[in-house]
Amino acid sequence: MAIDMTPVRTTSRTWLLLVLLAVASSACGPKTKQQRQAYGEKRTDEATLLLNEASNHLRELNADRAEPLLTKAQEVLAHPDVNLSPEGEMLRSELAELQARVPRVREEKVRREKQAVVERERKELEAAVEKQRDAVMEALFAANEALDALESKDAGSAQVTAASDALQRTRERMKAGKELEAKSADYAASARSTERKLEQAEARLKQGRRVIDFVSGPLGGSQEAPELEKKARKEKDIAARLSLYTEVRDRYRTCGSEAEKLLSEMPELARSPLPVKGRPMVLKAVATGCKKKAGLTQRAVVKLEKAKVKWEKAQAKREKAREKMEKLKAAKQKAREAAKQKALARKRK
Numbered sequence: 071m072a073i074d075m076t077p078v079r080t081t082s083r084t085w086l087l088l089v090l091l092a093v094a095s096s097a098c099g100p101k102t103k104q105q106r107q108a109y110g111e112k113r114t115d116e117a118t119l120l121l122n123e124a125s126n127h128l129r130e131l132n133a134d135r136a137e138p139l140l141t142k143a144q145e146v147l148a149h150p151d152v153n154l155s156p157e158g159e160m161l162r163s164e165l166a167e168l169q170a171r172v173p174r175v176r177e178e179k180v181r182r183e184k185q186a187v188v189e190r191e192r193k194e195l196e197a198a199v200e201k202q203r204d205a206v207m208e209a210l211f212a213a214n215e216a217l218d219a220l221e222s223k224d225a226g227s228a229q230v231t232a233a234s235d236a237l238q239r240t241r242e243r244m245k246a247g248k249e250l251e252a253k254s255a256d257y258a259a260s261a262r263s264t265e266r267k268l269e270q271a272e273a274r275l276k277q278g279r280r281v282i283d284f285v286s287g288p289l290g291g292s293q294e295a296p297e298l299e300k301k302a303r304k305e306k307d308i309a310a311r312l313s314l315y316t317e318v319r320d321r322y323r324t325c326g327s328e329a330e331k332l333l334s335e336m337p338e339l340a341r342s343p344l345p346v347k348g349r350p351m352v353l354k355a356v357a358t359g360c361k362k363k364a365g366l367t368q369r370a371v372v373k374l375e376k377a378k379v380k381w382e383k384a385q386a387k388r389e390k391a392r393e394k395m396e397k398l399k400a401a402k403q404k405a406r407e408a409a410k411q412k413a414l415a416r417k418r419k
Contacts, residue, residue, distance in 0.1 A: 103154070106151045106154055107151070107154040107155065109149075109151045110149070110151035110152045110153065110154040110155040110158060111155045111157075113146050113147070113149050113151065113152050113155070114147070114152055114155040114157045114158055114161055116146050117143045117146045117147050117152075117161050117165070118157070118161060120139045120140070120142055120143035120146065121139075121140075121143050121161060121164055121165060121168060123136075123139050124136040124137075124139035124140050124143065124168055125168060127139070128168060128171055128172070128175050131175055131178060131179040131182065133172050133175045133176045133179065136168070136172065136175070137172055140165060140168055140169055140172070143161075143165055144165060144169075147161055147162050147165060195250075195253055195254055198250060199247075199250055199254050199256065199257045202243075202246070202247035202250055202257065203257065203260055205243050205246075205247075206240065206243045206244060206247065206261075206264055209236070209239050209240040209243045210240050210264065210267060210268070210271075212236050212239070212240075213233065213236035213237045213239070213240050213271055214271065215236075216229070216232045216233035216235075216236040216237075217233050217236075217271060217274045217275060217278065219232065219233070220233055220274070220275070220278030220279075220281075220282065220345070221278070221345055222345060223345050223346060223347050224345075224347065225278070225282055225345040226282060226286060227282070227286070229278075229282070230275070230278065230279050230282055233275050233278065234275060237268065237271055237272060237275060240268060240271075241268065244261065244264060244265070244268070247261070277336055277339070280332060280335070280336070281332070281339065281344060281345065281353075282345065284328055284329065284332055284344075285344055285345060285346055287328070288321075288324045288325040288328040288329070288360075289325055289329075289344070289346070289351075289356060291321040291324065291325065292321050292322050292324075292325035292360050292363070294321070295317075295318045295321045295322060295363070295367075298314055298317060298318050298321075299314075299315070299318050299367070301314055302314035302315050302318065308374065308377055308378050308381050309378060311374060312371065312374040312375060312378055315367060315370050315371050315374055316371055318367050319364055319367040319368050319370075319371050322360045322361070322363040322364035322367055323360075323361075323364040325356065325357075325360035325364075326357055326358075326360035326361035326364055329353055329354075329356050329357035329360060330357050330361075332353060333353055333354065333357060339353045340352070340353060340354045341353075341354060344356065
């Protein structure tokens with residue numbers, strides 16, 4: 071059998087396969103320096119984007135978002151072809167700098183968060199202090215107005231009660247902010263100042279109460295004395311007249327002694343006008359006037375006491391004479407009865 075030695079005819083498909091094989095063989099072969107440099111620059115471009123984004127996050131103190139980007143950039147820059155890029159070394163230096171910033175950024179974030187908490191608490195404290203101070207000042211202002219009312223001419227127990235209640239409300243306001251004194255030196259100083267004002271206000275209340283008690287009590291009693299004295303002058307019964315004059319004297323005496331006592335406790339009231347209607351009166355003048363009137367009334371009391379003693383003696387004599395007369399009448403009546411009995415006895419015989 072003869073063998074055909076004619077060469078096999080090459081088809082277009084065969085040639086295409088040969089070309090692709092040659093290209094593939096060329097691609098799988100060693101890269102040129104130019105190709106490696108181009109690839110390195112591509113990697114540095116990718117790393118630049120990662121580092122820029124990480125840097126932005128670090129500026130925003132977001133280390134948690136920056137750290138994964140830096141890790142990725144480190145992987146990208148670890149490729150050996152990056153060494154052929156002009157920016158490779160610079161980017162690795164920037165990467166190291168950004169990685170070194172991460173712990174500092176975390177610390178700074180913690181510091182700022184703490185600072186923000188402190189600032190928030192400071193503002194909250196300032197707001198609480200301002201609110202508390204306003205409440206205390208409002209209560210203290212109301213208390214001072216109530217204390218001023220104690221000096222009016224129509225002041226009485228109602229005004230004393232109102233002032234006392236107003237001071238109590240101020241005390242309660244102060245107590246409500248007690249915790250702030252330990253937190254705020256400014257408020258603590260303000261609270262001490264308010265405490266001094268409260269002490270002064272309470273002293274005013276004490277003084278006002280004592281004055282009003284005096285005005286409504288001893289002084290008021292002495293002001294009613296002239297009417298009692300008029301009544302005493304018209305009284306015919308000497309004992310009743312003496313009782314009325316004694317009451318007048320006692321009212322003046324009480325007024326004078328209480329006025330002097332008040333002056334000894336509060337000398338500043340000596341020339342202060344008293345809260346009374348009508349003609350203005352000062353405490354020192356009241357003390358002097360009441361003592362003088364008590365002395366004058368005492369003279370009338372002494373005269374009446376003597377007159378009463380004289381009257382009582384005369385009355386005793388009259389009573390004794392009356393009793394003697396009654397005994398005489400009784401004896402005569404008894405004698406008549408005895409004579410009558412004797413006469414009846416003689417008739418029966």
